[in-house]
Amino acid sequence: MKSVKVCAGQHRYEALIGSGVLAQIGSFVRRPFSGKRCAIVSDANVAPLLGAKVCDRLQDAGFHPQLITIAAGEGAKSIAQASALCDQLSAAGLDRSSFLISLGGGVLGDLTGFVASIYMRGIPYVSVPTTLLAQVDGCIGGKTGVNSSAGKNLLGSFHHPVLVIADIDALATLPDRIWHEGFAEVIKHGIIRDIELFSMVAQACPCQPNDDDPSWKLAPPKLALLVERSLAIKAAIVAADERERNDIRALLNFGHTVGHAIESAAGYGELLHGEAISLGMIAAAHVSVRRAGLSPCEFDEIRAALEAHHLPTALPPDFPRAKIFDALPRDKKFVNGRIRFVVAHAIGHAQYYERSDDGRSRRGSRCVVDALLGAGRGARFFRLTWASVGRPGRCFACVTAQSTTSAAAVPS
Numbered sequence: 081m082k083s084v085k086v087c088a089g090q091h092r093y094e095a096l097i098g099s100g101v102l103a104q105i106g107s108f109v110r111r112p113f114s115g116k117r118c119a120i121v122s123d124a125n126v127a128p129l130l131g132a133k134v135c136d137r138l139q140d141a142g143f144h145p146q147l148i149t150i151a152a153g154e155g156a157k158s159i160a161q162a163s164a165l166c167d168q169l170s171a172a173g174l175d176r177s178s179f180l181i182s183l184g185g186g187v188l189g190d191l192t193g194f195v196a197s198i199y200m201r202g203i204p205y206v207s208v209p210t211t212l213l214a215q216v217d218g219c220i221g222g223k224t225g226v227n228s229s230a231g232k233n234l235l236g237s238f239h240h241p242v243l244v245i246a247d248i249d250a251l252a253t254l255p256d257r258i259w260h261e262g263f264a265e266v267i268k269h270g271i272i273r274d275i276e277l278f279s280m281v282a283q284a285c286p287c288q289p290n291d292d293d294p295s296w297k298l299a300p301p302k303l304a305l306l307v308e309r310s311l312a313i314k315a316a317i318v319a320a321d322e323r324e325r326n327d328i329r330a331l332l333n334f335g336h337t338v339g340h341a342i343e344s345a346a347g348y349g350e351l352l353h354g355e356a357i358s359l360g361m362i363a364a365a366h367v368s369v370r371r372a373g374l375s376p377c378e379f380d381e382i383r384a385a386l387e388a389h390h391l392p393t394a395l396p397p398d399f400p401r402a403k404i405f406d407a408l409p410r411d412k413k414f415v416n417g418r419i420r421f422v423v424a425h426a427i428g429h430a431q432y433y434e435r436s437d438d439g440r441s442r443r444g445s446r447c448v449v450d451a452l453l454g455a456g457r458g459a460r461f462f463r464l465t466w467a468s469v470g471r472p473g474r475c476f477a478c479v480t481a482q483s484t485t486s487a488a489a490v491p492s
Contacts, residue, residue, distance in 0.1 A: 086319070091322075098248060100247065103137065106139075106142075111243075116142060117146075119147075120183050122184050165195045179206065180196045180203065192207075208246075213262040220315060221332075260354070261355055270282075272422065273429075275428030277313070281385065282384070314332060317329055335362075337408070338359070339356045364421060372433060
């Protein structure tokens with residue numbers, strides 16, 4: 081078992097990573113909690129697979145768990161669902177000595193953490209991430225929230241978990257798209273801070289963990305290392321800037337400025353978060369070439385790494401371009417009329433780039449979006465300026481055409 085310690089302000093907790101660690105959840109949770117009543121929040125995909133197992137382990141340790149199952153998907157990440165959850169917690173008799181357990185992917189983590197932060201003015205919670213995306217990124221850092229009609233994560237709070245339990249075995253049931261999207265955040269961590277991590281994930285075969293193909297390089301020990309290394313990068317950044325006050329934590333937003341706008345424009349749930357961030361990182365890489373000195377060769381490496389893990393790098397020509405521009409000013413990273421990008425001057429090294437919302441800045445943003453669309457003046461501009469960047473990217477329409485159904489769970 082591996083462990084990453086998170087130190088953020090007054091908060092201290094561990095992320096426990098390994099194969100089979102979920103079986104020990106009772107003993108792990110007994111350490112920080114003396115109260116017996118708790119609620120496990122899961123979704124309709126994950127609960128049938130892991131809900132009873134977690135309940136049994138907690139009961140064996142003397143707890144009285146209540147399993148609450150909600151609908152799966154991004155649509156559950158709403159203020160209405162948060163309010164409904166609070167009502168269910170009250171009906172179940174949870175008080176200020178109780179705690180919550182988030183059992184699922186990023187949506188469950190964000191929602192459960194947010195509910196924990198507001199129920200009775202704040203109760204503790206444990207994060208049990210069951211997707212790669214959640215295990216390598218969202219399970220630590222303290223950011224919680226829900227979406228609103230105006231944008232992603234606009235309603236939220238900082239509320240750290242008391243403990244994180246990341247069981248690698250939980251990833252074995254993930255369908256292709258859910259599995260692949262997690263590598264977007266791993267690649268992001270490599271781009272902003274760790275060239276060795278980037279190289280490791282760029283060269284790794286992207287097969288799923290339940291694949292019998294002997295060429296699969298990400299065996300459980302190596303997968304645990306990948307999760308540990310990603311979380312260690314985020315933990316170090318969060319320790320230096322817990323509340324995103326001095327722009328250090330903002331480095332974690334590489335690809336998120338345009339990525340969130342694309343996710344909003346597509347409609348929540350149509351494009352997976354990791355897929356939207358993949359597209360956003362291509363946009364950020366374009367800006368990095370223009371403004372930060374990222375080489376065309378490294379641009380190629382970033383795109384190749386994303387495509388190797390079946391992530392999109394181009395939008396379809398008919399994508400609602402105007403909706404992206406409508407969403408950009410509503411993003412949390414748009415401050416005082418300035419659009420803020422994280423750029424990389426080299427793989428492994430990132431910095432902030434900020435432009436005022438003037439005509440020139442808006443034209444630059446349109447060039448970036450046009451390049452993602454593979455058409456228009458922006459695409460021509462990039463082809464003429466950086467011919468070595470090469471072939472058009474992988475259109476996300478091709479990615480979303482893949483089946484997301486599976487006999488296994490699809491954790492949200």
